Amino acid sequence: MSIRSAVLDQVKLVAEQQRKTLAPLDDDLPLAGSGLDSLCIALIVANLEDELGVDPFGVVGSVEMPTTLGEFIRFYETAPGAGT
Amino acid sequence: MTPVTFNDTLGWLHTPRGGVGRVAVLICPGMMQDALLSHCSLRVLGERLAEAGYWALRFDLPGTADSLAEGDVEPPEGHWQSWQNGIDGAADWLRETTGARELVFCGLRIGATLATLVASRRTDVAAVIQIAPVVRGNSYVRQLLVQAQLQTGRPLPADADLVFYEFRLSPRTLAEMRAVDLRQVTPRPGQKMALYPRADSRLIDECTQAWTAAGAAVTRGPWTRLEPMLRHNIIEENTLADFSDVVTWLSRAVPYDATHRAVTPPATPLALQTTEYIETPMLFGRRGRLFGVLCRPARGQPDAAVIITNAGRDPHYGSCRQSVTLARQLARAGIASLRMDFAGLGDSLGPIGKENFLTPMFESDRVPDIRGAIDALERLGYRRFALQGLCAGAYHSLQGSLHDPRVSTLLLVNIPLFSLPGEVMEYLTHRSQSFAHYIGRMTSLDGLKRLFTGRVNVLRILRGQVDHVRMRTAETVQGLASKVGVADRRTPARRAMADLSARGVRTLFLFSAGQGEIDAFAREFGPAGQGLAGYPGAEMHVIEDMDHDMSQAPGRAVGQALMVKFMAPPASA
Numbered sequence: 230m231s232i233r234s235a236v237l238d239q240v241k242l243v244a245e246q247q248r249k250t251l252a253p254l255d256d257d258l259p260l261a262g263s264g265l266d267s268l269c270i271a272l273i274v275a276n277l278e279d280e281l282g283v284d285p286f287g288v289v290g291s292v293e294m295p296t297t298l299g300e301f302i303r304f305y306e307t308a309p310g311a312g313t
Numbered sequence: 314m315t316p317v318t319f320n321d322t323l324g325w326l327h328t329p330r331g332g333v334g335r336v337a338v339l340i341c342p343g344m345m346q347d348a349l350l351s352h353c354s355l356r357v358l359g360e361r362l363a364e365a366g367y368w369a370l371r372f373d374l375p376g377t378a379d380s381l382a383e384g385d386v387e388p389p390e391g392h393w394q395s396w397q398n399g400i401d402g403a404a405d406w407l408r409e410t411t412g413a414r415e416l417v418f419c420g421l422r423i424g425a426t427l428a429t430l431v432a433s434r435r436t437d438v439a440a441v442i443q444i445a446p447v448v449r450g451n452s453y454v455r456q457l458l459v460q461a462q463l464q465t466g467r468p469l470p471a472d473a474d475l476v477f478y479e480f481r482l483s484p485r486t487l488a489e490m491r492a493v494d495l496r497q498v499t500p501r502p503g504q505k506m507a508l509y510p511r512a513d514s515r516l517i518d519e520c521t522q523a524w525t526a527a528g529a530a531v532t533r534g535p536w537t538r539l540e541p542m543l544r545h546n547i548i549e550e551n552t553l554a555d556f557s558d559v560v561t562w563l564s565r566a567v568p569y570d571a572t573h574r575a576v577t578p579p580a581t582p583l584a585l586q587t588t589e590y591i592e593t594p595m596l597f598g599r600r601g602r603l604f605g606v607l608c609r610p611a612r613g614q615p616d617a618a619v620i621i622t623n624a625g626r627d628p629h630y631g632s633c634r635q636s637v638t639l640a641r642q643l644a645r646a647g648i649a650s651l652r653m654d655f656a657g658l659g660d661s662l663g664p665i666g667k668e669n670f671l672t673p674m675f676e677s678d679r680v681p682d683i684r685g686a687i688d689a690l691e692r693l694g695y696r697r698f699a700l701q702g703l704c705a706g707a708y709h710s711l712q713g714s715l716h717d718p719r720v721s722t723l724l725l726v727n728i729p730l731f732s733l734p735g736e737v738m739e740y741l742t743h744r745s746q747s748f749a750h751y752i753g754r755m756t757s758l759d760g761l762k763r764l765f766t767g768r769v770n771v772l773r774i775l776r777g778q779v780d781h782v783r784m785r786t787a788e789t790v791q792g793l794a795s796k797v798g799v800a801d802r803r804t805p806a807r808r809a810m811a812d813l814s815a816r817g818v819r820t821l822f823l824f825s826a827g828q829g830e831i832d833a834f835a836r837e838f839g840p841a842g843q844g845l846a847g848y849p850g851a852e853m854h855v856i857e858d859m860d861h862d863m864s865q866a867p868g869r870a871v872g873q874a875l876m877v878k879f880m881a882p883p884a885s886a
Contacts, residue, residue, distance in 0.1 A: 242512055246512075267460055267464055268346070270460075270463060271455075271457070272460040278449070278455055278512060286458070287458060
């Protein structure tokens with residue numbers, strides 16, 4: 230499974246678990262307008278760490294934070310250890 | 314179910330029907346939001362287990378809920394070890410008290426993780442039931458860190474304490490939590506493990522494989538009927554979790570043994586005491602179906618008591634234990650309090666036949682519950698009564714004060730409305746989402762603000778504005794009706810304040826900063842409360858650092874200090 234698919238799967242899963250209505254998922258979708266709240270984002274990050282074994286937020290402070298869904302996906306695709 | 318105290322903590326013992334029970338189940342709660350959401354469902358679990366012939370104990374981990382320990386103070390052994398010690402101590406107490414020969418641990422989220430760790434070291438735990446367990450501590454800590462950052466809008470410095478909900482978690486505790494990986498925990502050979510994951514995952518598969526290889530009998534059960542443990546809607550009535558699958562599995566895996574004759578649990582002292590306060594669990598109301606914790610100063614006999622009501626539908630201890638910290642601050646100031654659960658919330662039973670439901674947040678009549686609390690306190694000798702509430706709790710406190718003349722003080726935090734509009738949920742969901750308010754929230758996120766900038770849900774906001782207009786239209790119609798002499802000119806809010814003021818009731822309004830918080834109040838009394846001038850005894854404050862739920866410690870401290878000051882007797886008294 231690609232990192233993109235894994236991220237999108239988690240976004241959909243957490244949104245369903247938290248009863249959030251997602252906007253159509255495309256790369257330009259701002260996370261703020263996606264329908265996800267802070268708990269959802271936190272759960273997605275935790276789940277992705279479990280599924281992908283990467284933790285790009287572990288180096289927070291030295292990275293540009295993602296604004297859109299596309300940036301969020303690339304955040305994981307370019308994280309140290311991604312795809313290994 | 315019976316409230317019990319032991320090891321500086323509060324618990325509930327569920328006694329098996331028919332007085333049998335060779336097996337006792339220790340229910341290990343989750344923490345923070347997981348604990349708040351699942352509290353009522355775990356009560357149902359305790360009852361279902363008792364009906365099936367098992368003893369069951371629910372209890373508060375050290376530093377959580379009603380326990381004496383403070384979550385924001387690291388114990389010498391560290392929080393992580395302290396929580397495990399708490400489970401060990403509760404397990405020992407449960408065996409000793411009930412005479413049970415075997416234990417089963419049942420945990421939720423991080424409580425399941427802790428339960429599994431402790432069970433792997435004990436020889437008396439026949440089975441572990443894990444509900445949505447946290448498999449890797451590292452990802453759980455990451456979840457907490459991200460959530461804390463998003464809520465505060467500030468990146469957390471490396472190697473700093475994490476202050477989140479009721480906890481101050483030191484780097485040591487965070488490191489110990491991060492190090493946990495259930496795949497590496499070895500169950501005792503023959504131990505039975507039942508996993509109820511919220512979703513399938515690679516980690517759960519690997520847990521199953523690892524534990525099976527270690528000689529444990531591992532079963533995976535369905536999640537569907539457990540969903541209300543971790544999610545329920547905001548305002549409406551909710552069904553609580555259904556534990557049929559869990560109890561069915563347990564009755565096959567570890568039968569309760571009907572031939573065993575259980576001992577009668579000895580009466581245990583109910584009070585938890587420090588040098589500053591004494592806390593006692595209380596059942597009250599009709600048939601003792603309501604619950605609260607009385608907190609009184611360790612010295613002196615106050616005649617005033619504050620009834621602390623549920624904030625939203627959180628249990629009586631409150632999000633971030635805010636009701637506990639307020640109660641203990643009041644006790645230090647010489648004032649007693651009862652932090653209570655309304656019917657169908659926390660540990661209070663709902664209407665007969667509806668015990669498995671969470672009652673609606675607003676559209677429930679809480680006046681009888683408030684009367685029941687005052688009656689109970691009156692029997693204990695208290696003579697002056699205050700009501701405290703946040704959000705829905707503030708609304709119900711106001712209604713309670715209007716219906717019970719014994720109330721002399723109100724402490725109302727972020728009261729969202731003064732009377733119920735027909736579509737309360739729609740109104741509350743959308744009322745605060747004006748563009749300015751929304752954008753204001755966005756730009757306050759500082760270091761992570763870019764994460765939350767961009768497009769907003771215009772449709773939702775517009776719907777909120779429609780509700781807002783509907784409310785204003787209703788007020789206009791009422792005003793016209795009064796002008797032609799067919800209605801009282803005063804709005805419900807102004808009528809309420811006039812009645813309370815005439816009775817000599819003192820009222821403190823506290824609000825978080827932000828238009829949405831103060832909207833309903835400002836329409837009645839002005840954004841700075843200037844309209845309260847006509848109502849002696851009423852005052853209001855806006856607290857800049859306080860959020861709606863009082864979940865941020867700095868704002869909560871300011872708000873609680875103001876409430877204690879408002880309640881404190883004059884220096885000359």
